[in-house]
Amino acid sequence: MTITTFKDYLRNQILTTLEELSMPTRDVHLEKSKIPEYGDLSSNIALTLAKEVKGSPLDLAERIKENLHLSPDYCSAVTISPPGFLNFIYSPKYIRKQLITLLKTGDSYGKTDVGKGKCALVEFVSANPTGPLTVGHGRQAVLGDTVSNILEWHDYDVAREYYFNDAGRQMRLLGESVYVRYMESLGEKMTLPEGGYQGNYIRDIANHIYKIHHDTLKEQPDSPVFKETAEKIIFEDIKSTLEKLGIYFDGFVNEKTFYENQAIDQVISRLRRKNLAYNLDGAVWLKTTDFGKSQDTVLIKRTGEPTYRLPDIAYHEDKIKRGFDLIVDIFGSDHKDTYPDVISALQCLNYRTDHIQVLIHQFVTLKQKGVKVSMSTRKATFVTLDDLIEIVGADVVRYFFLMRNMKSHLNFDMDLAMKESEENPVYYLQYAHARICNILKYGKEVGIPSDVTADFTLLKEPSELNLIKELIYFPEITKQILDSLEPQIISNYLQDLATLFHKFYTECRVVTEDISLSVARIGLVSGVKTVLASSLEILGISRPERM
């Protein structure tokens, strides 16, 4: 019985008791008790019922307790604490059984088969190839990859997808900027176009082109070579950066596809038939006012060029048609206002959209020397993700982004990041893992067997029991991250688990003269290692055996 089913069991028992007492029933809320005096799990049910039943919460709690029949195999005691909480204490037998389950299940502990036979698509990063990835993109990259990991953990077949557009104004500007730098390397003085790309990488690309074509493109500012070479080089650069973070995509989808296969035209004509698209002032509009917006939005500009919204609809239609059971989109907060239009449009085209989940994350604001810098790829006022990885390492980058709630703004202070790389919270977690590896190695050397049938009743110290209780909670955590797709839940859990381990380590020596105790503790410690490793794996952080 995992912790989750244990809670369900408690809930049901309480509900049954309430019925027996002819009391009103309601959702029973159970939470991990904050301090040991309050047991292991607590419920406020008596407090919430007090008003309706018109009794004192303490009396109510007492009555519930008296009539509650819990199996001593699971729950050894129920206590009441003011102002009326019911506290439940795990039976030692239950705790031991869970530890044994963990040791027997190993790497699969905390996994479910919720996603068995189902496939999911996760779209993220999706930056156009106009420049290197910035620290800002890093947040989304790490988030998307970790969300994918979470789904995979629960047995989903996950496809990571990157959507991009190599047509359009920005890419045209990119090509023009490269041409200017190319001419400069030929000794010609030129100025960048309005809003052109100022980064040094443009010069590198220009030099690269020069090495191949020399001055033969001098008179050909419109040559596709500039844009195409830039795109190719930049994409390679982006991929290599992502690779450093352990992120690999299963597919890259080009927006162009939906122009070429006429998906866009079909979307337009179908929207027209539904009276949701119309012509005005030479543009084609989407009737977003029908979806509750204060004004309609343009789908095709007067120039004949679609806005990004139209191919977005076609792209999502394509995603749906590919038959995924779950579609996750990860967007920055700048998309907050646009994706509902896409969803609404799809619904109007008679698609089911309840399997589309959109995760919006807030931006990273960058601080350098205490001053806020607005990040712009065009103006080259950004710190590249690559530089950041170089400075602090991939593990730190990943953890830095994952320990925060995606809804929170993130103030990224470069100076602090560098300083913290010396003494970083991520090492705290990894160190716990490395310490255990070393203990297990040592235990093996002195001949302590690793045995699931060890006598775990010997584990009685508070630091031991607290550690096991935290391990018991792991399946609940993996359930929570699946429901919420919020990686920081697991970061917080890891932090707590590592703390309890380090405490245990200082208080209890694992390998001693006492063989039986040593075997039991080796078991405990390897259970901790399994859960640490699983958690780190989900976060995509390495699990060093030595540090």
Added chain:
RNA sequence: GCCCCGGUAGCUCAGCAGGAUAGAGCAACUGCCUCCUAAGCAGUAGGUCACCCGUUCGAAUCGGGUCCGGGGUACCA
């Protein structure tokens, strides 16, 4: 103007399906390595949980308002 996020220790942030003494890391200070790794542990100090009002037995958490920061509201993505 309107919409969406956020405002918690000096700094970066957890906690927020209402709960019992508000946490961590960094920074500061004090202890602890003849013993499986001190990237650790124990402790001190640091808070009107932006502000006001409300709901409640109980509010950092829920509702309303104010202020500050970010994003959106574009025929930019």
